[in-house]
Amino acid sequence: MDIRNVNPFPVSNELFNAWTPTNTSSNIPSLNATNIDSGDLSDRFLRDASFVRLRNISFGYDVPAKFLKKTFIKGCRFRLQGENILTWTKWKGFDPETFTTGGTGYFPTPKVYTFGVDINF
Numbered sequence: 001m002d003i004r005n006v007n008p009f010p011v012s013n014e015l016f017n018a019w020t021p022t023n024t025s026s027n028i029p030s031l032n033a034t035n036i037d038s039g040d041l042s043d044r045f046l047r048d049a050s051f052v053r054l055r056n057i058s059f060g061y062d063v064p065a066k067f068l069k070k071t072f073i074k075g076c077r078f079r080l081q082g083e084n085i086l087t088w089t090k091w092k093g094f095d096p097e098t099f100t101t102g103g104t105g106y107f108p109t110p111k112v113y114t115f116g117v118d119i120n121f
Contacts, residue, residue, distance in 0.1 A: 049096040051089035057082050075120035083112040 018028040063076040089096050095108035 049091050051087055051096040054086040057085060072121060073119055077118040079116040081114040084109050085111060
């Protein structure tokens with residue numbers, strides 16, 4: 001949202017709706033504002049970061065012993081696990097859970113899928 005970041009970084013397209021003498025109903029400050037650095041003293045950028053996340057889910061399947069009778073395998077289990085699969089939020093950034101004091105140099109919480117096979121001999 002800082003007009004000074006237009007060249008090196010991507011900025012929000014909400015800047016197109018900035019206050020002008022003909023657009024007085026905007027909640028985006030004028031691009032000609034002289035108090036740009038006072039944003040740290042304002043609640044203007046406070047956002048609702050509430051979210052619900054499916055953090056961890058795991059499925060497993062044990063192969064029935066009757067299918068392993070004629071083999072040298074005593075047990076077999078297949079596993080599938082997922083982390084951070086779904087997040088429900090109105091947050092506009094990468095991730096409502098990522099803590100940062102700036103808008104650059106961080107990454108969202110990754111989605112991780114793990115598949116495994118446990119074989120007992």
